[in-house]
């Protein structure tokens with residue numbers, strides 16, 4: 001779980017200022033002096049690569065690269081406008097392009113990044129759009145808001161996920177919990193063709209390669225890292241309709257023992273956005289000892 005080090009001067013300045021700071025490695029650090037929480041958002045892919053509450057909540061894959069040549073494999077990765085597999089590149093282009101800072105508060109630990117249509121995106125997906133990501137430290141949680149704006153006049157469709165990697169001490173001793181998850185449909189994507197089955201329990205263990213979707217379920221869902229004694233809760237506030245579960249158990253190259261993906265998704269059916277309108281997906285994460 002390596003993150004390029006921020007210089008101590010920059011992080012000290014950010015901490016003292018208690019606000020967003022854009023550093024030389026093209027990332028924004030948010031800090032909250034009251035809670036001691038902080039978050040890092042890389043402009044490459046608009047990826048939230050760290051949320052310290054104050055323990056690190058997010059996971060970074062062992063094979064992640066911070067070179068800008070490929071998507072950062074970890075944190076809250078933005079899959080848009082296609083979760084996939086599908087017509088364009090796996091998980092879409094948003095996670096692999098440089099975003100810009102659109103708005104930054106002087107007094108609040110909040111930042112908004114934007115990705116705008118360009119000749120490059122038009123080549124892949126010929127649509128008019130603006131994608132905004134707001135990240136905010138708010139009390140005991142981290143809030144993210146993804147806004148997909150149709151800046152043209154004809155409707156388009158997308159699928160999306162916040163491909164969220166959460167750090168765990170030991171995947172084998174981690175469970176995924178949803179209050180009323182038992183009986184809900186789970187689309188098991190490890191089977192070919194995919195198999196839809198009702199979940200037997202509200203607590204799902206991660207004992208083997210896991211890949212699937214719980215469609216039309218708002219949660220909240222929690223990850224219970226029993227070895228680390230941490231419980232991380234993900235709540236869908238608006239927009240996100242599904243949860244995607246992914247844990248590549250056995251893949252040492254990715255460092256599978258140390259993360260579980262519990263992804264906020266709009267993947268089970270395409271979302272349609274009319275010309276001039278927008279879709280908003282909001283989710284929040286909290287993490288505490290437990």
Ligand SMILES: O=P(O)(O)OC[C@H]1O[C@H](O)[C@H](O)[C@@H](O)[C@@H]1O
Pocket residue numbers: 073090091163211212244245246261
């Ligand atoms: O390695 P990536 O392209 O980031 O994808 C990692 C994984 O993401 C998901 O959650 C998909 O369901 C998987 O099929 C995919 O293998």
